[in-house]
Amino acid sequence: MSVRTKRRLPNVGRILAIGYLAIVVIITLFPFYWMLRTAFSDNYALLGNPASLLPVDFTWGPFQRVLGLQSVEDARAEGGSGASVELASYLRNSIIYAGIATFCQVFFAALAAYAFSRLHWKGRDLIFGILFTALMIPGILTLLPNFVLIKDLGLLNSFAGLILPGAFFSAFNIFFLRQFFLGQSTEIEEAAMLDGASRLRIFFRISLPLASGPLTTLSVLGFITYWNDYFWPLLVSSDESTQPLTLALAVFKQSSPQAQPDWAGLMAAALLAALPMLIMFGFFGKRIVNSLGFSGLK
Amino acid sequence: MSSVKTSPVGAPPRRSKRRATAARVGDARLAWILIAPSVLGFLVFAAYPAIRGVYLSFTDYRVLSAPEWVGLKNFQELMGDDKFWGSLGVTIQFVILTVALTMIVSIASAVILHRVTSSTLIRSIVILPFLISNVVAAVVWSWMLDRQLGIVNIALEALGNDSIGFLSDRGWVVPTLAVITVWKTAGYTTILVFAGLQTIPPQIYEAGKLDGASEVAMFRRLTLPLLRPILAMVLVLTVIGAFQVFDIVQVSTKGGPANASLVLQMYIYDKAFGQFDFGYASAMSLVLFVMLIVISFAQMRLLRASESDQN
Numbered sequence: 217m218s219v220r221t222k223r224r225l226p227n228v229g230r231i232l233a234i235g236y237l238a239i240v241v242i243i244t245l246f247p248f249y250w251m252l253r254t255a256f257s258d259n260y261a262l263l264g265n266p267a268s269l270l271p272v273d274f275t276w277g278p279f280q281r282v283l284g285l286q287s288v289e290d291a292r293a294e295g296g297s298g299a300s301v302e303l304a305s306y307l308r309n310s311i312i313y314a315g316i317a318t319f320c321q322v323f324f325a326a327l328a329a330y331a332f333s334r335l336h337w338k339g340r341d342l343i344f345g346i347l348f349t350a351l352m353i354p355g356i357l358t359l360l361p362n363f364v365l366i367k368d369l370g371l372l373n374s375f376a377g378l379i380l381p382g383a384f385f386s387a388f389n390i391f392f393l394r395q396f397f398l399g400q401s402t403e404i405e406e407a408a409m410l411d412g413a414s415r416l417r418i419f420f421r422i423s424l425p426l427a428s429g430p431l432t433t434l435s436v437l438g439f440i441t442y443w444n445d446y447f448w449p450l451l452v453s454s455d456e457s458t459q460p461l462t463l464a465l466a467v468f469k470q471s472s473p474q475a476q477p478d479w480a481g482l483m484a485a486a487l488l489a490a491l492p493m494l495i496m497f498g499f500f501g502k503r504i505v506n507s508l509g510f511s512g513l514k
Numbered sequence: 515m516s517s518v519k520t521s522p523v524g525a526p527p528r529r530s531k532r533r534a535t536a537a538r539v540g541d542a543r544l545a546w547i548l549i550a551p552s553v554l555g556f557l558v559f560a561a562y563p564a565i566r567g568v569y570l571s572f573t574d575y576r577v578l579s580a581p582e583w584v585g586l587k588n589f590q591e592l593m594g595d596d597k598f599w600g601s602l603g604v605t606i607q608f609v610i611l612t613v614a615l616t617m618i619v620s621i622a623s624a625v626i627l628h629r630v631t632s633s634t635l636i637r638s639i640v641i642l643p644f645l646i647s648n649v650v651a652a653v654v655w656s657w658m659l660d661r662q663l664g665i666v667n668i669a670l671e672a673l674g675n676d677s678i679g680f681l682s683d684r685g686w687v688v689p690t691l692a693v694i695t696v697w698k699t700a701g702y703t704t705i706l707v708f709a710g711l712q713t714i715p716p717q718i719y720e721a722g723k724l725d726g727a728s729e730v731a732m733f734r735r736l737t738l739p740l741l742r743p744i745l746a747m748v749l750v751l752t753v754i755g756a757f758q759v760f761d762i763v764q765v766s767t768k769g770g771p772a773n774a775s776l777v778l779q780m781y782i783y784d785k786a787f788g789q790f791d792f793g794y795a796s797a798m799s800l801v802l803f804v805m806l807i808v809i810s811f812a813q814m815r816l817l818r819a820s821e822s823d824q825n
Contacts, residue, residue: 229729233626240623241639244701247654248642250665254657266663267672328552337542347552350560352810356758356779357803360786360796361563361570364577384555415544444647446761451787462649466765469653479657486653490646497645501638508641508705 251490254483255279258294262479278484282468294480303488305456306464313378313449313460314442320383322434326427329393330419334402344394350387363451373455378448389434396430397423433507436500440493461489567803570796577790588797598798600773601781604688608777609756611692616752619700621745624707625737637708640701648698648761655694656681656766681767684774691775694762699755703748710744711737750813754806778802 254262255278256271265272277294280286284302286294331337332344362381371377404426408418424431446462453459459467465485472478497504571588573581592598627636643651658664659680667677680690714737722732738745760779763769769776769784776784778798786795 230630233630236622236626237630237636240619241636243697244639244642247651247658247697250658251654262663267665267668324551324555327548331545331548335541335545335548337545340545343549343553347556350556352807353560353564354754354758354803354806356782356799356806357567358560358563360782360792360799361566362559363786364566364570364792365559365563367577381559384551384558385553385560390552415540440645444649446647446649446765450764462647465647465653466649469656469765470768479660479663482653483657486650490650493645494642497638497642502634505634505637505641505705508644508702508709 251483251487254480255487257480259478259480260294263476278478278480279488281478281481282485282488303461303464303485306459306461307488309375309458310443310460310462312375313445313458314439316375317379317383317442318435318438320379321386321438322389322431324384325386325389325434326393326424326431327419328390329397330423332390333394333397334405334419334423335415347385347387347390350385351391359447359451366452372452373458375458377452378458378460381448382442386438389438392434393427393430396427400426432500433503436496436504437507439496443493465489567796568800570793571800572797573793575791575793575796577792581793584793588794589801591794592797592801597773597776597781601776601778604774604776605757605759605778607688608692608695608759608775609753611689612695612756612759613749613752615692615696616700616703617745617749619696620703620707620748621741623700623704624711625733627704627708628711637705640704642701643698644702646698649765651694651698652762652765655697659690682771684771687767687771687775691759691763691766694766695756695759698762699752703752706748706751707741707744710741714740746813746816750810753809753813757802757806757809 253269253271256274256276258273258275258277261273275294277286277290281291281294282303284304328347332340366372366377366381369377371380405418405422408422409415413421443460444462445460446466449458449460449463450466453463456464465482468485469477469482472482570581572583572585574584574587575581623640627640659666661667661677661679661682664680666680671677678686680686718736718740719732722736727735758779759777760783763775763777763780764783767775769780779802782795782798782802785791785798
C-alpha cells in the first residue's frame with residue numbers, strides 16, 4: 217500500500233497544496249484580466265461602477281483612442297483625457313529596435329561561439345575567459361558611460377544609438393551556444409571537410425541549421441528583453457521618432473491628469489504593449505519555459 | 515584504390531596530422547574574424563565604459579564641458595549626503611523585502627508544483643508576468659492600487675476597512691513596490707527552482723520514505739540541501755536585480771512621496787539627467803557596483819562552503 221502511494225501527499229496536504237496553487241494562479245492572472253476588463257470600459261462609466269467584474273459600458277473606444285483612430289469629441293465623451301498617444305508609430309519603433317538588436321546579438325554570438333568550440337587556435341581559452349567576466353559586470357557601471365559615448369558619437373535619438381551597445385556582444389548567448397556546439401557530434405562537419413568544403417561554408421550550411429533550436433530560444437528570449445527594455449531607451453531616445461512602446465506607455469501614464477486619469481486608455485495601451493509578447497508565448501511557450509530552466513543552470 | 519590498400523599503416527595518420535596543422539593555421543585566422551564583432555562590442559561597450567565609469571567618478575563632469583579631475587571630492591560629498599544615505603536605506607529595505615518574498619514564494623511554488631502536477635499549463639501561467647515589461651506591470655498595478663477607483667481598495671472598503679494609499683503613503687510605498695516586483699519576477703525564479711528540482715533523482719525520496727521520514731523532514735533534509743546550489747544562484751540573481759530596481763519605481767512613484775521610495779538607481783538617474791551631475795552620479799554607480807560585487811562574492815563563498823559540507 218505504502219509502495220503504491222509513494223510520493224503522494226497525504227490528503228489534507230494535497231488539498232492545501234492545490235489551494236495554494238489556485239491562489240498563485242489567481243494572483244498571477246487577475247491583473248491581466250483587469251487590464252482587459254478596464255480596456256473595454258467607458259472611462260466615465262468606470263467612475264460610477266468601479267467594482268464591476270465585467271467591462272463597464274463595453275466599448276472599443278480606448279483602443280481607438282490610443283491608436284489615434286478616435287475623434288477628440290468622442291474621446292472626451294468617453295472620458296479620455298487631453299493626453300493622447302498614437303501607438304502605431306511606437307509599435308514600429310519597438311519592432312525595429314527589438315528585431316535588429318536581437319538578430320545582431322544572436323548572429324554575432326553564433327559566430328563567436330563557433331570559434332570558441334569548433335576551431336583550434338592559440339589564446340582561445342584566455343579570450344573566452346576575458347569575455348566571460350563581462351557576465352559579472354552589472355549594467356549599473358556601464359550605463360552612464362555608454363550614454364556619454366553614444367552622445368559623443370552623435371547617436372542620441374537614433375536607432376543606431378539604441379541598438380549598438382548590445383548588438384555585438386552577449387556573453388550569455390556566446391556561452392549558451394558554445395555549450396551547444398561542444399555537445400554536438402562533429403561527424404557531419406568532418407565529412408563535409410573531407411569533401412573539400414570550406415570552414416565558413418560548413419558553418420553556414422551545416423552548423424548553423426543544426427543549431428536552429430538554441431538559436432530560436434535565444435532569439436525569443438532576446439526579443440522579449442529588448443521589447444520590454446525601458447531604461448536604455450529612456451536615456452538615449454527623447455524623440456518620438458525612435459521611442460519604443462515602453463517609453464510611450466510611461467509618458468502616457470505620467471502625463472495623465474492626476475485628478476482623473478484615462479485608466480481605460482492606459483489599460484488599452486498597456487494591453488497593446490504586452491500583446492505581442494503574449495502571442496509569441498502562445499507559439500513558443502513550451503520552449504521558453506524549458507529554456508528558462510536551463511538559463512538558470514548556467 | 516590499390517595505393518590506399520598497400521599504403522603503410524603509419525601513413526594515413528601522418529597525412530591527416532599534416533592536414534590538421536594546415537587547418538589549424540587557417541582556423542586561427544578564421545577564428546579571429548568570427549570573434550571580431552564580439553570582441554569589438556566587448557571592448558567598446560563593456561570594457562571601455564567600465565573603465566571610463568570609474569574615471570568619471572573622480573571628476574566633476576557636467577556633460578557640456580570636459581570632465582575635470584577632482585580626486586575623492588565626489589565620494590567625500592557622498593559621505594555627507596543625507597539623500598544618498600536615505601536612498602541607500604530605502605534600497606536595502608526594498609531588497610530585503612523583495613528577496614525574502616521571492617525566495618519564499620518561488621521555493622514554495624516550485625516544490626508544490628513539482629509534487630502536485632506536471633502540467634505545463636500551470637508553469638506557463640506562472641511565467642506570464644515575466645513576459646511583460648516592468649512598465650506594463652507598474653501601470654496595471656498603479657491602476658489596481660489606485661486610492662479611489664482601484665479594485666484592491668474597493669475590496670478593502672467592501673470588507674469594512676479604510677482605503678490605503680499603497681503608492682502615496684510613506685509607510686506603504688516600499689512594501690507595495692516590493693510586492694509588485696515579486697509579482698513580476700517570482701514566476702521566473704519559480705521556474706528556475708523547478709528546473710533544479712527536476713535534477714533530483716526520485717529514488718532519494720523513496721529511500722527517505724522507507725526510512726520513515728515525514729514530508730517536512732524530507733523537505734528539510736533532502737530537498738533544501740540538494741537545491742542549495744540553485745537556490746544560491748537564484749539568490750544572487752534576485753539580490754543583484756533588486757539592488758538595481760528602477761523601471762517600476764520610475765513609472766509608478768518617481769521616488770515619491772517625498773523621497774520615500776527614492777531607490778539608489780532613481781537617485782543616480784536624477785543626479786545625471788535631472789541635474790546633469792555625471793561625476794557625482796558615476797561615483798554613486800561605482801559605490802553600488804562595489805557593493806554588488808562584494809555581496810555576490812560573499813554569496814558565492816557561502817555556496818562553495820555549502821558544497822564542501824556535502825562532500
